[in-house]
Amino acid sequence: MYDKNLLSQKVAEDIRRMIKEKELKAGDKLPNELELTASLNVSRSTVREAIKILVSTNVLEVRRGKGTYVTSKPGLVKDPLGVSLMEKANLMQHLFESRLIMEPEIAALAAQRVTPQDREKLKKAYAKVSDDISQKLDHTVHDIAFHNEIAKSAHNPVIRRILPIINEGIRAGYAETKDLPESTEMVLKHHADILEAILEGNPDKAKEAMRSHIQYGLSQVMDHQEKEE
Amino acid sequence: MYDKNLLSQKVAEDIRRMIKEKELKAGDKLPNELELTASLNVSRSTVREAIKILVSTNVLEVRRGKGTYVTSKPGLVKDPLGVSLMEKANLMQHLFESRLIMEPEIAALAAQRVTPQDREKLKKAYAKVSDDISQKLDHTVHDIAFHNEIAKSAHNPVIRRILPIINEGIRAGYAETKDLPESTEMVLKHHADILEAILEGNPDKAKEAMRSHIQYGLSQVMDHQEKEE
DNA sequence: TCAGTATTAGATGTCAGACAACAGTCAACA
């Protein structure tokens, strides 16, 4: 990918190609490291480094003692934005601003393209958040899941992969600043509005509902920031 | 990050922490592999695998014969979306749809937040595309650079990192379907409109100019797809 | 004096082989 002079890169590329050309499908088991060593004519260290590359870009998955497998759900690298290394000042604000750009449009698309199966999943995702809240549990994980489910309903694979990146950053951010006082009733009402609009197949309403939901979150983050200072 | 039982993961995490805690800043040189081996009490293979992980997530950068350095501009993983493994059918269409969602808003933000330094960079980026076109060269690389420069002018680090992911996918897509007949005059005019609007600090105009630019690209892609079928 | 070329030191890249740790299977034994 980068410097093709390096053997480990070449080998990683080879394996990538194998997968792409469907010689290996998701879930398939790779030949073991010794076999790869033999068939690719490189040392085991090189094979291992290639595998490390593909694992950390989420193409492969290693199960110690068992073997190496093609990831069933590729994409979704751990922290592709380097959020963990980014300047934390205003980070949450920037994340919410990004959501504000994307999610209303995504909700609108979802309203247009939602399938019966999507509807069921959306309802379930909504119910989980609702349960968390009624039991006064932390609902961030299911909250994100709800938003991601909407992204799936937009039926655009690029969007489906990008949104989780942002939302995962948000989740991580919340984890570090636990003391955000979120009005759970508000969240619940917003989610209900969004769900309703999408199930109705009303793009404009979905867009607006999502917009005000995210806007609310953004304003909360900014209030919180002011207090910090 | 994943399985903390693995030494290489632990070591990668250690190095990450060093960087995060500013013991190492962007551009700094890491201790060499032997020194890391000694200070972390692991073998060189383990150190190397840890480094591979961090390189492929773009935290470190290895210059053979010189040393290993902290990436000056982190983020930007190679193919975080797994585009290379995605179903190719309609991929370009989905990529353009994603741009259509994001870039008009980004252009609007840029128009609001553009700094004098940004202005200069935008002009230069525009000029490069213009040069390419007047010399009838392939302008995709500079085209993307122009769009990315706009994203930078929006002064949101999350956006600045996400957009290149999409646009890199587009570049890769073009590379595979060389025969897209793009009206270069059209591209040039669009870019001129967008640049003008941003330099004027007119968000609405910038948004609309960008929208029609991307919309045009999308329609070209869809025309091209129909021909294929 | 100086341009150009070896030499060398420091670093990463690759190889080879050994042993450790883990997961699953199956047979032996209480």
Place this chain on the structure above:
DNA sequence: TGTTGACTGTTGTCTGACATCTAATACTGA
């Protein structure tokens, strides 16, 4: 019956050697 223990296959880690690249330095010849 059910638990233990050995065995097999696999990935994880260690060690040491040599190859190759980069940059700086020393050398050489005009």
